[in-house]
Amino acid sequence: MIKEFFRKRSINVCIVNTGGCNGCDIELVSLLASRYDIEQYGIYVHNNPREADVLLVSGPVTLPWKNRLKELYEKTPEPKIVVAVGACALSCGIFKEGNVCGPVDKIIPVDATIPGCPPRPSEIIQAILKVAPIALSKREEHLKKIASEN
Amino acid sequence: MNVVPLGPINPIFKEPIRIKLIVEGETVLGAEIEMGYVHRGIEKIMEGKHYLKGIYLAERVCGICSYIHTWTFAECIEHISNIEVPDKARYLRVLTTELERIHSHLIAISVYGLSIEHETFGIWCLNTREHVMDLLETITGNRINMGFNVVGGVRQDINKEMIDKIYKKLEELRNDMKNILEIYNTGPLINLRGRGVGVIGYKEIMKTRAVGPVARASALPESDWRLRHPTYKELKFKPVWAKEGDNSARTLVRIKEILASIDLIEKILELYQESTGAVRNRVNIKGGSGEWKNEAHRGEVTYKISLTDGGIIKRIIIRSPSVMNLEAYKYMLKTCPTVSDAVTTYISIDPCISCTERTIVLVDKKTGKTKPYSFK
Ligand code: SF4
Numbered sequence: 127m128i129k130e131f132f133r134k135r136s137i138n139v140c141i142v143n144t145g146g147c148n149g150c151d152i153e154l155v156s157l158l159a160s161r162y163d164i165e166q167y168g169i170y171v172h173n174n175p176r177e178a179d180v181l182l183v184s185g186p187v188t189l190p191w192k193n194r195l196k197e198l199y200e201k202t203p204e205p206k207i208v209v210a211v212g213a214c215a216l217s218c219g220i221f222k223e224g225n226v227c228g229p230v231d232k233i234i235p236v237d238a239t240i241p242g243c244p245p246r247p248s249e250i251i252q253a254i255l256k257v258a259p260i261a262l263s264k265r266e267e268h269l270k271k272i273a274s275e276n
Numbered sequence: 277m278n279v280v281p282l283g284p285i286n287p288i289f290k291e292p293i294r295i296k297l298i299v300e301g302e303t304v305l306g307a308e309i310e311m312g313y314v315h316r317g318i319e320k321i322m323e324g325k326h327y328l329k330g331i332y333l334a335e336r337v338c339g340i341c342s343y344i345h346t347w348t349f350a351e352c353i354e355h356i357s358n359i360e361v362p363d364k365a366r367y368l369r370v371l372t373t374e375l376e377r378i379h380s381h382l383i384a385i386s387v388y389g390l391s392i393e394h395e396t397f398g399i400w401c402l403n404t405r406e407h408v409m410d411l412l413e414t415i416t417g418n419r420i421n422m423g424f425n426v427v428g429g430v431r432q433d434i435n436k437e438m439i440d441k442i443y444k445k446l447e448e449l450r451n452d453m454k455n456i457l458e459i460y461n462t463g464p465l466i467n468l469r470g471r472g473v474g475v476i477g478y479k480e481i482m483k484t485r486a487v488g489p490v491a492r493a494s495a496l497p498e499s500d501w502r503l504r505h506p507t508y509k510e511l512k513f514k515p516v517w518a519k520e521g522d523n524s525a526r527t528l529v530r531i532k533e534i535l536a537s538i539d540l541i542e543k544i545l546e547l548y549q550e551s552t553g554a555v556r557n558r559v560n561i562k563g564g565s566g567e568w569k570n571e572a573h574r575g576e577v578t579y580k581i582s583l584t585d586g587g588i589i590k591r592i593i594i595r596s597p598s599v600m601n602l603e604a605y606k607y608m609l610k611t612c613p614t615v616s617d618a619v620t621t622y623i624s625i626d627p628c629i630s631c632t633e634r635t636i637v638l639v640d641k642k643t644g645k646t647k648p649y650s651f652k
Pocket residue numbers: 146147148149150151184185211212213214215219220242243244336339421
């Protein structure tokens with residue numbers, strides 16, 4: 127019971143840079159600063175795919191990342207949500223002709239997108255807060271399913 | 277002997293890189309670095325494009341030091357075709373670069389703070405940085421990837437209100453930085469954690485050609501390319517340096533450099549207010565090839581460009597500082613007693629992987645032949 131109650135209110139986030147220019151990553155890191163203070167919403171940046179609920183993917187998928195990203199997606203435990211951050215992750219942006227194998231949604235399913243090069247931290251928070259309820263409801267369904275099976 | 281793999285996704289790494297630490301018990305014996313995760317082939321995309329497109333690509337070599345890349349790119353082309361840049365633009369370029377240096381160094385210090393598990397210190401630096409980002413947004417219009425530089429000058433001028441705002445914020449920033457410096461020097465948990473860890477001396481620096489704050493923390497102040505830049509010469513710039521060469525000294529050099537940058541900005545604002553005229557000149561591109569160096573936040577960055585008369589880029593070579601600094605990491609590992617020290621040492625050299633992954637060799641896919649990436 128207690129575990130269920132608290133897991134509903136904590137979302138773990140993992141940042142994956144699949145070959146972007148770092149700009150989007152830095153804006154994601156600055157969410158930790160006390161001006162934006164992402165932890166007040168119960169969102170924790172852990173960078174550990176094995177305990178993540180939300181994967182924030184930034185950057186076009188470069189060739190070495192292609193299989194790794196699939197692996198990473200499989201490693202993430204079930205109710206999971208993928209958010210593509212930045213123009214690169216949406217459409218490869220400026221690096222379309224380079225050493226890349228396509229935008230993120232070509233490799234793994236994407237649930238939400240944030241356009242911008244890079245998007246502002248406030249936009250990122252807004253987006254995460256919008257998809258978080260979906261993640262939570264998905265998790266509730268999942269927990270119910272497990273409960274009914276037992 | 278065992279191998280501890282770190283990355284490409286690791287709680288403390290900002291960017292994807294894989295490090296295999298070779299350990300015996302807790303003692304670190306060596307490291308193997310595997311790169312290539314962020315290689316996008318920017319040089320190849322730039323070839324055959326107009327320089328106006330090239331400057332945006334140069335900006336996206338790295339998001340943390342995006343401004344210095346456009347500056348070096350622009351100055352390289354100005355150097356090739358003998359373009360005069362107005363005084364105002366020269367000062368504005370230095371102003372923005374120094375602001376960016378402050379934000380980049382603050383990120384480095386903050387991540388170092390997080391990596392030694394001193395979260396308060398880390399988040400404090402991160403919060404101080406937001407004020408610098410505000411200033412950058414006021415001047416250029418964007419927080420990161422500003423698109424402020426053009427060949428022949430800068431895109432926009434600043435006005436009186438902005439100057440007042442900059443002065444006010446700088447004063448606050450100076451007080452904050454003095455507090456941070458005091459905490460850093462007197463707080464035993466922060467400073468002692470890095471003493472004698474990851475030491476690198478003069479001899480090894482010469483062997484690996486390490487640059488930037490890494491070299492300056494090992495008593496090599498002349499490695500600063502700002503000493504050779506014409507605008508900085510006008511400001512009588514003096515580099516900051518230390519002689520211990522360990523993690524603690526590297527972070528200290530960064531903190532002191534921020535204070536030096538604040539002084540530089542105040543000087544440049546005075547010079548700016550005395551100058552008049554436009555901020556941008558009409559340009560007339562002549563073909564040719566040339567090279568230009570600048571001091572980025574992590575060390576020297578080199579651009580080598582050859583272009584045609586119309587301004588089409590034929591070949592471009594970019595060399596960024598982190599390559600040499602990562603080489604120096606090998607020698608620092610000798611004084612890392614534990615695995616967690618090896619990680620903090622890696623963070624303390626502040627590597628930038630997006631910058632590092634440049635084209636070095638070309639491989640012919642059909643024949644499998646390799647050749648170095650050069651002008652010929
Ligand atoms: S969207 Fe822009 S800022 Fe983000 S990784 Fe791509 S180029 Fe960099």
